[in-house]
Amino acid sequence: xxxxxxxxxxxxxxxxxxxxxxxxxxxxxxxxxxxxxxxxxxxxxxxxxxxxxxxxxxxxxxxxxxxxxxxxxxxxxxxxxxxxxxxxxxxxxxxxxxxxxxxxxxxxxxxxxxxxxxxxxxxxxxxxxxxxxxxxxxxxxxxxxxxxxxxxxxxxxxxxxxxxxxxxxxxxxxxxxxxxxxxxxxxxxxxxxxxxxxxxxxxxxxxxxxxxxxxxxxxxxxxxxxxxxxxxxxxxxxxxxxxxxxxxxxxxxxxxxxxxxxxxxxxxxxxxxxxxxxxxxxxxxxxxxxxxxxxxxxxxxxxxxxxxxxxxxxxxxx
Numbered sequence: 497x498x499x500x501x502x503x504x505x506x507x508x509x510x511x512x513x514x515x516x517x518x519x520x521x522x523x524x525x526x527x528x529x530x531x532x533x534x535x536x537x538x539x540x541x542x543x544x545x546x547x548x549x550x551x552x553x554x555x556x557x558x559x560x561x562x563x564x565x566x567x568x569x570x571x572x573x574x575x576x577x578x579x580x581x582x583x584x585x586x587x588x589x590x591x592x593x594x595x596x597x598x599x600x601x602x603x604x605x606x607x608x609x610x611x612x613x614x615x616x617x618x619x620x621x622x623x624x625x626x627x628x629x630x631x632x633x634x635x636x637x638x639x640x641x642x643x644x645x646x647x648x649x650x651x652x653x654x655x656x657x658x659x660x661x662x663x664x665x666x667x668x669x670x671x672x673x674x675x676x677x678x679x680x681x682x683x684x685x686x687x688x689x690x691x692x693x694x695x696x697x698x699x700x701x702x703x704x705x706x707x708x709x710x711x712x713x714x715x716x717x718x719x720x721x722x723x724x725x726x727x728x729x730x731x732x733x734x735x736x737x738x739x740x741x742x743x744x745x746x747x748x749x750x751x752x753x754x755x756x757x758x759x760x761x762x763x764x765x766x767x768x769x770x771x772x773x774x775x776x777x778x779x780x781x782x783x784x785x786x787x788x789x790x791x792x793x794x795x796x797x798x799x800x801x802x803x804x805x806x807x808x809x810x811x812x813x814x
Contacts, residue, residue, distance in 0.1 A: 557783070560786075
């Protein structure tokens with residue numbers, strides 16, 4: 497009787513009648529389908545509140561003329577903030593400096609890390625110790641790194657000039673000269689990030705099957721051909737990952753500029769994120785700061801898309 501009652505037919509407005517058992521199984525199947533989405537709902541809510549909403553809101557604010565000193569007076573100006581930024585010679589200089597800094601740090605950092613990884617990819621204990629030493633700058637606070645390098649580059653008491661004078665060479669004004677200040681920041685950035693890149697490269701090298709190298713050895717393949725035909729193609733996913741990560745990180749540089757140079761001398765080390773900070777926190781020009789943030793977002797997104805398009809056919813996934 498209970499089974500008969502459970503299977504009692506339910507009236508349907510259109511179509512054939514549906515039994516209670518079929519309805520219960522249909523509900524269970526629907527719950528099973530949406531269960532994965534329920535699991536990721538907290539993470540999606542977190543991203544929506546702390547990532548997607550701020551991005552949408554700063555895009556909205558970029559179309560207004562407003563100041564942090566008076567948030568009640570907000571005036572719609574449309575694309576005027578973007579036009580003012582693009583016509584500003586200081587912004588064009590900042591953009592050019594950012595591009596030079598990004599290209600230099602990414603190229604030097606990845607190249608140096610690659611050759612360090614080739615050298616350190618050995619099983620001896622000494623190489624493990626060197627790997628730990630190379631990686632250690634990555635776990636140090638960037639503020640501490642900037643303070644350390646400020647002392648090293650001090651024109652009067654710094655260690656770098658002391659070494660130069662020991663070899664009979666003249667000292668150098670590392671952070672006070674427009675010709676060397678940007679180079680000094682690039683040096684600090686490469687030193688800070690080379691350890692992380694090296695460890696990632698070593699992990700990629702150790703994932704390459706050894707029998708491929710054994711086959712190349714049996715064929716008497718020279719080292720440079722093995723490097724160009726086996727190692728680099730097999731490491732292409734790792735290279736692609738580091739290329740994207742390092743590019744995004746270079747565009748977001750702020751701490752070293754704020755601590756070491758404040759954008760000087762003569763605006764020679766001012767870059768996009770520090771420019772946004774100056775416009776918003778020093779000049780209280782919220783509209784210009786928001787528009788510059790949108791431009792930075794667009795540049796990073798465009799470069800990431802270009803990376804994916806260019807590297808799509810050159811990345812080999814086993």
